[in-house]
Amino acid sequence: MPIRPRANRTAPMTSESARVAGRTLPVSMTLLATLIGMPAAAYAQSSVQLYGELDAGLAYVNNVGGHSQYRLTSGTIDGSYWGLQGSEDLGGGARAIFRLERGLSVATGEGINDHPMYVGIGSDKLGTVTFGHQYDSIHDYFQTFTLTGTTGGTAFAHVLDNDNANNSFLAANSVKYTSATYGGFSFGGLYAFSNQAGAFSNNRAYSVGASYSAGSFNAGAAYLHNNGRGNTTSGAYDSLTLPGPANTVFNANVQRQNTFGVGASYELGEFTLSGAFSRAINAGVTDADTGEAMPSLALNNYEINGIYKLTPAIVLAGMYVYTNGGGAHWHEGGLQVDYLLSKRTDVYVESIYQRASSGAPAVINTNDPSSGRNQLMLSTGIRHRF
Numbered sequence: 001m002p003i004r005p006r007a008n009r010t011a012p013m014t015s016e017s018a019r020v021a022g023r024t025l026p027v028s029m030t031l032l033a034t035l036i037g038m039p040a041a042a043y044a045q046s047s048v049q050l051y052g053e054l055d056a057g058l059a060y061v062n063n064v065g066g067h068s069q070y071r072l073t074s075g076t077i078d079g080s081y082w083g084l085q086g087s088e089d090l091g092g093g094a095r096a097i098f099r100l101e102r103g104l105s106v107a108t109g110e111g112i113n114d115h116p117m118y119v120g121i122g123s124d125k126l127g128t129v130t131f132g133h134q135y136d137s138i139h140d141y142f143q144t145f146t147l148t149g150t151t152g153g154t155a156f157a158h159v160l161d162n163d164n165a166n167n168s169f170l171a172a173n174s175v176k177y178t179s180a181t182y183g184g185f186s187f188g189g190l191y192a193f194s195n196q197a198g199a200f201s202n203n204r205a206y207s208v209g210a211s212y213s214a215g216s217f218n219a220g221a222a223y224l225h226n227n228g229r230g231n232t233t234s235g236a237y238d239s240l241t242l243p244g245p246a247n248t249v250f251n252a253n254v255q256r257q258n259t260f261g262v263g264a265s266y267e268l269g270e271f272t273l274s275g276a277f278s279r280a281i282n283a284g285v286t287d288a289d290t291g292e293a294m295p296s297l298a299l300n301n302y303e304i305n306g307i308y309k310l311t312p313a314i315v316l317a318g319m320y321v322y323t324n325g326g327g328a329h330w331h332e333g334g335l336q337v338d339y340l341l342s343k344r345t346d347v348y349v350e351s352i353y354q355r356a357s358s359g360a361p362a363v364i365n366t367n368d369p370s371s372g373r374n375q376l377m378l379s380t381g382i383r384h385r386f
Contacts, residue, residue: 045089050386052082056106057348057381063362066371074107076366076379077153077348081115093124116170127179127188134174136190138164138261141209141220145263145276147305147319148365152336155352155377157365158301159323159330160241160249163259163278164224166365169237171205184213192236194228203228203235216267226257230288239288242297243328247361249369252294255284270309277302299325313340328360344385352377 055078061069074080083101090096101115118132143149148156148166157166171192178188187210194204209222230239230253244250263276278301285294305319315338323330334352341347353376356362361369364377 045095046087048084048086050082050084052080053078053383053385054080054106055381055383056080057379059377059379061364061367062376063370063372063374064368069367072107073366073379073381074105076155076350076381077151077383079103079112079114079154080106083115087122090121095122096120097122097128097130114167114170118176120176123180125180127177130176130178132174133170133172134176134190135167136164136171136174136192136205136224137188137207137209137222138224138259139167140178140188140222141211142222142261142263142276142278143167145218145220145265145274146303147274147307147317147334147336150274150305151307151315151317151338152305152319152334152350155350155364155366155379156319156334156336158278158303158321159299159332159354160243160363161365162240162242162280162299162323163261163301164280165261165276165278169240171207171236173234173236174205181213186211194232194235196232196235201227203230203232203237205229205236217264218266219262219264221262222260224257224259226254229254229257231255242282242285242294243326243361243363244294246359247356247369247371249361249363250294251288252282253286253288254282255286257282272307273304274306275304295326297326299323314338315340328357330357330360330362331355332364345382347380347382349380350378 055075057073057076059071059073059076081101081103085099088096098119100117103112103114105112116134118130118134120128120130122128143165146165154166161168171190173195174190174192176190179186189208190206192205194200194202196202205226207222207224211220226237229237239251239253241249242252259280261278263274265272265274279298281298283296285296286292287294301321301323303319303321308316310316317336319334321332332354334350336348336350338346338348352364354362354364356373358373362373362375363369364375367375367377
């Protein structure tokens, strides 16, 4: 299964410098301003930052198509990537912003187009509008209450990432609004165009969400709707992977998809307890490879997870998820230990076990399906941010 990105943790942008591999380099805007006859002060609040992350390691899976598997991994927690982001002060609290990221596989060197790219305008009071290839509201307002959206990462996604909590798909051709925060409350929405003449709704999408924060308590909810998902290669989303019969999975085009997610968390000192529920309803399903009509499928995900900062350098995390739908169900549990060698480098060990009902595929995210009802994954790796 493909490795997908999740929420990226990037350092805040510097105001008068660009960061490259942890070193601060001066931005020679004064000389440029002199050459074009403009005052250097006009660039004082502009910034450009180079950043990224590399995640690689080793994994053992007890059953992949009936065989044990040992492999070099790239992105078991976070999908590896590099990026550029920047802003320019436009005055009056407004700013122009951009973000350009590119995913990659450390193991193979392959480039992967699975990260955001956008440009827009933001305001401290009015919020931000951006245009491009972007995360939807599931990411912005629901994902952070799941372990896949926080410290757990890619392999901790719900079955086949059916609710997109692990960012398996970003919205192409999208316009997005994110509000400022008002008394702990924030909200936003996204619309992704089909880009087709005469077929406005064929492979288009929209999403909305909101979150609230008050001291140690946080809550959020999001909704995502798609029409004709996967029907075209130029619309909002590609096809998605769904469970099939007899321990199989298949690539699906979906004519109507509705995904709901709600979650909450509470911090108790160094321990954070979170709960999340999501429901993904897929109707008008066809096999993307054969065109064969497939049954509609609704999947429900119930998750509880906890993160404990044992010491400043050691973070423990665990989760349990129950997924059901289409006459099948899945139990999944995972544990992770993360040790920070420095502010930018850490090593981790994790274990994930999934058990499916009879006839359903056991498939931990990033793996191909098991030949039976059970799949166990043990992995370790190193992650470096720059």
